[in-house]
Amino acid sequence: MRTLSFFVLVTAAPLTLAQEPFNALARRHQPVPAGHVVGKDNGAGSGLHNAGEDCGICHTPGGKAGHLAFTMGGTVYADRMGRVPLEGAEIVLQDVAGNTISMTSNKVGNFWTSAPLAANGLAVASHGGTTHELFGFDGGVLVPADAADSRTWQYKAWLRHGDEVRHMVTIAPVGGSTGTTPRMSCNMHHSPLGGSGALWVGRQPVAPVASGVSFKKHVQPLFVSRCAPCHIPGTRMTRLVTLSDVADGGATTFDYSAAHDFTSYDGSSMVVVTDGGTTTRTKRGVRAAADPAAPAQSRALLKTLKQPAGTVVHAGGAFWTSSDDDYRLILKWIEEGALDN
Numbered sequence: 001m002r003t004l005s006f007f008v009l010v011t012a013a014p015l016t017l018a019q020e021p022f023n024a025l026a027r028r029h030q031p032v033p034a035g036h037v038v039g040k041d042n043g044a045g046s047g048l049h050n051a052g053e054d055c056g057i058c059h060t061p062g063g064k065a066g067h068l069a070f071t072m073g074g075t076v077y078a079d080r081m082g083r084v085p086l087e088g089a090e091i092v093l094q095d096v097a098g099n100t101i102s103m104t105s106n107k108v109g110n111f112w113t114s115a116p117l118a119a120n121g122l123a124v125a126s127h128g129g130t131t132h133e134l135f136g137f138d139g140g141v142l143v144p145a146d147a148a149d150s151r152t153w154q155y156k157a158w159l160r161h162g163d164e165v166r167h168m169v170t171i172a173p174v175g176g177s178t179g180t181t182p183r184m185s186c187n188m189h190h191s192p193l194g195g196s197g198a199l200w201v202g203r204q205p206v207a208p209v210a211s212g213v214s215f216k217k218h219v220q221p222l223f224v225s226r227c228a229p230c231h232i233p234g235t236r237m238t239r240l241v242t243l244s245d246v247a248d249g250g251a252t253t254f255d256y257s258a259a260h261d262f263t264s265y266d267g268s269s270m271v272v273v274t275d276g277g278t279t280t281r282t283k284r285g286v287r288a289a290a291d292p293a294a295p296a297q298s299r300a301l302l303k304t305l306k307q308p309a310g311t312v313v314h315a316g317g318a319f320w321t322s323s324d325d326d327y328r329l330i331l332k333w334i335e336e337g338a339l340d341n
């Protein structure tokens with residue numbers, strides 16, 4: 001037995017990222033792809049109109065601008081509310097075949113491309129999680145879905161500006177939820193006031209506070225703006241989308257929140273409607289991720305600190321260094337007892 005396990009140890013090749021399944025759970029800490037030319041897939045034209053709108057309504061086959069169909073497009077903002085467009089942000093996609101696509105936002109924040117995205121012919125769910133069976137069986141033989149159907153195009157995305165990086169948590173297919181209206185735009189889900197928030201990469205830090213940090217006045221707004229749309233009450237789930245995920249019994253369903261609601265001090269408990277009826281989702285609040293006995297070791301801070309390039313410890317990305325005002329404000333609040341003040 002001992003000899004056998006030794007044998008296995010020396011011959012097993014280390015698992016590389018490329019071998020990891022292309023799903024939300026396996027890729028949740030994948031660093032933003034590097035080594036490509038930034039903006040190499042920018043679409044032609046000036047594209048200054050309809051910022052923040054769903055480009056895919058028109059720029060889709062058969063749409064008003066169907067002769068100029070995009071595979072992906074959208075608008076980037078500096079802030080989550082979508083008030084300040086951000087020029088020069090990079091939108092990086094990696095598709096299921098491992099191809100990297102890079103776009104940069106223009107002066108109104110718009111980006112778009114017609115570069116092809118690879119298909120997963122066994123995709124079974126739309127971007128929003130509604131399950132379809134795109135593929136079929138012919139005489140018992142599995143026939144993958146048409147690779148031209150945008151509901152099979154699967155990708156992970158990152159948003160980068162300077163040293164700010166936002167990770168998309170899902171591995172989504174592109175297309176809309178109905179076969180006849182394939183929409184291909186990030187703004188469909190990530191509109192400024194939509195549930196998934198604007199496509200944003202960062203916001204101005206809060207003003208430094210000398211002492212007497214207040215949870216309600218200083219800390220809570222920071223967490224609400226930075227940690228939504230993931231650590232929120234209720235439910236925000238993404239379903240995995242391949243046939244094998246379904247065969248797994250859906251065990252890999254991925255909750256964005258890790259059972260934390262950072263919009264409140266104590267957390268929340270909410271009854272939500274699920275496939276199987278209703279269920280109660282209980283989540284822990286900011287206090288549970290703060291440790292006044294060892295403030296700098298608080299999980300809310302450790303998880304969100306910027307890491308060396310290529311290292312990702314948090315699917316939600318990194319937000320600050322230990323010298324940033326936002327970090328120092330949270331640290332001070334924890335040092336002062338992490339009070340509900």
Ligand code: HEC
Pocket residue numbers: 043044045046047048049050051052053054055056057058059064065068073074075110111112
């Ligand atoms: C309501 C429909 C509609 C929406 C929404 C829309 N477009 Fe367009 N777009 C058009 C039409 C129509 C044209 C003109 C086609 C032509 O002139 O032949 C066009 C042309 C373009 C062009 C080529 C002309 C130019 O400006 O250089 C680009 C690029 C473009 N759109 C980008 C975008 C982006 C990016 C979005 C989303 C943020 C978007 N569009 C949203 C309808 C739309």
Ligand code: HEC
Pocket residue numbers: 028167168169223226227228229230231255256257258260262289299300301303304313314315316317319
């Ligand atoms: C884009 C979504 C997203 C955003 C935004 C986000 N997170 Fe997360 N966070 C996740 C996901 C997904 C996990 C679970 C996977 C992991 O641990 O990386 C997680 C896990 C965590 C955990 C670990 C919870 C545990 O079980 O111990 C902490 C702490 C945390 N996040 C803090 C934060 C804080 C603080 C913010 C805002 C400043 C934030 N996150 C913003 C997605 C996000």
